[in-house]
Amino acid sequence: MLTYEEGIARIDRFLAAHLNGAAELADRIHAHPELGEQEFETSRLLAERLREGGFQVEAPTCGLPTAFQGVARHGSGPVVALLTEMDALPEIGHACGHNLHGVMSVLAGLALKECLPDLEGQIRVVGTPAEETNGAKVSMAAAGIFDDCDLALMIHCNAGESFVDYRSLAMDSVEFTFTGKPAHAAGSPWEGLNALNGVQLLFHGVDMLRQHVRPEARMHGIISAGGVAPNIVPETAQARFYFRAPWRPYLNQLMEKVYDCARGAALATGTQVTWRNNEASFDDMLPNPTAENLIGSILVDLGVSLVPGPGPMGSTDVGNVSYRCPALQPELAITPERMSLHTREFEAALLLPEAHRMLGVGAQALARTCLKVFLDPELRASLRRDFEAQKNKMPR
Ligand SMILES: [Zn+2]
Ligand SMILES: [Zn+2]
Known part of the structure; x- marks a missing residue:
């Protein structure tokens, strides 16, 4: 059985060798922004990268032309899903960072696969289109593709501050x-x-x-x-x-x-x-304290300082995933400066060296979190307990 330390060493070796290539891919997607449900080239590039890395890729999937599912498995065991956003915004392009954190999920999946020969389980990298519009995670969650997951997760880019307790409204x-x-x-x-x-x-x-x-x-x-x-x-x-x-x-x-x-x-x-x-119905993001504490301590180990989250503001499709399985979506600052997302300023910040460095940090955090899930049955039980406790919770 692989130890956590040996797993981390393998992940870090992989990332050291492949971070530059991943940053180039993120920049290439940034240069060719595609709107929701039209992410054909982006989806193709990401699926191709997964195939090169030995994943079995189904594309399209779930009846969505730009969605994909890449699977790497060894025996039967825990299942983790890495969510991969791809879409850009009209006129201001990749001003929400999906080019960067989409590649981050793919990179994390590839790095984690280095551990798979000595683990039992399945890594699923899921291409989820149209976060900015119809929210494909809504129909993908309804189709049941996350129901068998021990954890589904992604990191979303942010500016100025990082936090793990992301919330959204139903x-x-x-x-x-x-x-x-x-x-x-x-x-x-x-x-x-x-x-x-x-x-x-x-x-x-x-x-x-x-x-x-x-x-x-x-x-x-x-x-x-x-x-x-x-x-x-x-x-x-x-x-x-x-x-x-x-x-x-x-x-x-x-x-x-x-x-x-x-x-x-x-x-x-x-x-x-x-x-x-007349539009997709979104669920709120269910808190999963076990998952938040886990990735929080990993991010702190990696030198990220965390602040408490601001509470719910908008609504987004990852909430629907959180009603299907334990789910997690930390926000990671890819620039130390405070600025709004969905601005030209943020779009430009995604090309800076600091953003490329945070691509690596985020991929490390995602892969280490998944590695823990694979190695620790107690942790998996705790993730599931949090999920069951939150699912039917009403306000007091
Ligand atoms: Zn956005
Ligand atoms: Zn976004």
């Missing part, structure tokens, strides 16, 4: 359509049923509900269609909302109240209402 995006009956708004308004009134009453209902929800909940909407002319009683009206909360089970309860508001608005106005989830 979110449902809903489009409501009210249908009424048109009539001349001055000549025969009594014959009409006003769909816009249905939408207005929905907004009032949601605003009244606001007083009675947890302070962490967010409900924000727009009227996306409100009729065609003032002299026609609106036949159709539409509203689009995002509803968010830091707990999926709570958000599900909240949504039932929202749907009652919609039903009530339709009843009061004599209109019909239908609704649909």
